[in-house]
Amino acid sequence: MTVELISVGTEILLGNIVNTNASFLAEKCAALGMANYYQISVGDNEERLSGVINTALSRSDIIILTGGLGPTEDDLTKEVTAKVLKRRLVEDAGSRSRIEEYFKGRERKDITENNWKQALIIEGCQVVENNNGTAPGLIVKTEEGKIIILMPGPPGEMIPMFEESIVPYLKTLSENVLYSEMVKICGIGESKAETMIKDMIDSQTNPTIAPYAKNGEVHLRVTALAATKEEGMLLTAPVVAELKKRFGSHIYTTDEKVTIEEAVINLLTKFNLTVSTAESCSGGLLAGRLVNVSGASAVFEEGFITYSNKAKMKYLGVSESTLKKYGAVSSETAKEMAAGAAKAAGSLAALSVTGIAGPEGGTESKPVGLVYIGCYFDGKIEVREFHFKGNRQKVREYTVISALDFLRTSLVNAYGEAIENNR
Structure with missing residues (x-):
């Protein structure tokens, strides 16, 4: 089966938001074995949206539309789809009831007239409940056997709806x-x-x-x-x-749901270890990734953001002579930062990060993207040198991933046999 993705919203075309929905859906549909040859973004315009839907119906088996299901006048997806299929819009009692319940649980309980627009559905469709918003999803079968799926645009609503309801539905379409x-x-x-x-x-x-x-x-x-x-x-x-x-x-x-930070936290927890972080150029991103994981408080002791040399000396005990001789971005400073973080926090492991994220600050000997990451573990300190490419944000993101993997591989090397036996 072929699937076509249509993202609706003028804000996408203007670049006001990044279209993460298409990326998410493309990957998920590929995992379901569906061929995706076309992805279209279209603004909130009836004529253009109608043309896009008609074209999609002529070449694809399944069309997934996201966005344009809100209560305002420019939310046209449902209305245009109904016109293309020559079907009426009718009120769904269940959707109306869920909208009422949604507003009862909010501080503002007044429901404006346009909110009831979201209770209208395409005649003959299957309603998909939205447990995170007011706009229900819709599954419509055409007379020719094509399938149109409408979902809300906000990722916080679309993603759980797709995973909880649409994926099981799509799986029923294949015998295998x-x-x-x-x-x-x-x-x-x-x-x-x-x-x-x-x-x-x-x-x-x-x-x-x-x-x-x-x-x-x-x-x-x-x-x-x-x-x-x-x-x-x-x-x-x-x-x-x-x-x-x-x-x-x-x-x-090999677990799709496990992130690199979860893998690290799981290893630390398994072997009753604690960790602390000392960050300069990453500015707290590393600590933030660790505390993304539920239960991190059991193993994460402290995070130090020591952006200035003064802070490195005050909180981590980095020597002034090291900073003067080698500079803040150096293997020697990274080493002292890691040792200082472990000592200050009383942790059994520590990660340190110091580098030049850019776009300014680089020199011929120390270019933008140069990063030193230190790892203190089992009484030893190892420092690795990295040269990352990309803008400031990319350098910082790659730094965090590399630091997490540095600690992970250190733990794997120390406890490899025990880890392998429990895979």
């Missing part, structure tokens, strides 16, 4: 089962990772391997088409085993 496993890799770039498995990709039939590049990571989705889930597991098992053999400790998880 698509079973997939995710292999997440850190510390190896996309081009190198692809080179390492080029022979596997060139010869693949079923299952298939699909690489996805993330910031500082590479994700490999292994997908098998099978009659049952159990058969799919048998098909993917040898492929995943071969990937583990090739990438070794660079694989931090």
